[in-house]
Amino acid sequence: xxxxxxxxxDEEEFKQKAIEKYNKLAKTDVGKLYRDKKGIEHLEDAHFCxxxxxxxxxxxxxxxxxxxxxxxxxxxxxxxxxxxxxxxVDYNAYLRWTGKNIxxxxxxxxxxxxxxxxxKVLNYVGAVYSIDGSVSKIELK
Numbered sequence: 001x002x003x004x005x006x007x008x009x010d011e012e013e014f015k016q017k018a019i020e021k022y023n024k025l026a027k028t029d030v031g032k033l034y035r036d037k038k039g040i041e042h043l044e045d046a047h048f049c050x051x052x053x054x055x056x057x058x059x060x061x062x063x064x065x066x067x068x069x070x071x072x073x074x075x076x077x078x079x080x081x082x083x084x085x086x087x088x089v090d091y092n093a094y095l096r097w098t099g100k101n102i103x104x105x106x107x108x109x110x111x112x113x114x115x116x117x118x119x120k121v122l123n124y125v126g127a128v129y130s131i132d133g134s135v136s137k138i139e140l141k
Contacts, residue, residue, distance in 0.1 A: 001062035001132050005121050006140040007055050015050060017118055017140050018059040019043070025138075030061065041044075053124070060128055068099030070126040089127045090116045095098060097129040 004018035007089055015033060015137045023029055033071025043061065049068045060068040070094035077088055083130065094111045117128045117135050128135060 001060060001064070001066060001082065001128065001130055001135055002035075003119065003128065003135055003137045004055065004059045004140050005124075005137060006021075009055055011050075011052060011057060014057050014140065015041075015059055018061065019048075022046070022061045022100050022137065038099070051126075053097075056122070056124060057133075058072045058121075058124075058126060060130075062130060062132060064130055065097060067093040067095065067129040068126065069093040069096060070124045071127045073120070073123050085125065086118070086127075086137070089125055090118075090129070093127040093129040 002022050004021060006014065008014040019030060019033065030046035032040055033043055033048065035041055041050065047062045047065050050057065051068050051070045053070060053072060058068055058070050060066045069089045069097050071085060071089050075085055077085060081088065090113065093116065115129055115131060117133055119126045119135060119137060121137060
């Protein structure tokens, strides 16, 4: 699994750069990016997930289903959200893995935590939820 990260103002351009870099590194062609009826993005021949905060973006591409989430490391969660920032990021990555996207309520349900891989880039904390635990981080400029 590859995680591409960097600053961008243009999400679509960044996603395309990540796909091109993945194709080059994996010596493959993962096809085109498209949205399903729910608006969730997919690649034709790989799994894809993206998250963005302000002008910082991460994109994960893998042979297996993945979910990724990021937050600024100093983010303060509302008191009604009864979890730590790391738990919040983990849970959002898990929800994206399920295809349910972002946590919209404070209802926290348990999930298999052994498939979460944490990462930190710059002043962001992130999590990837995937069966494949191998993660390579690559900065895109």
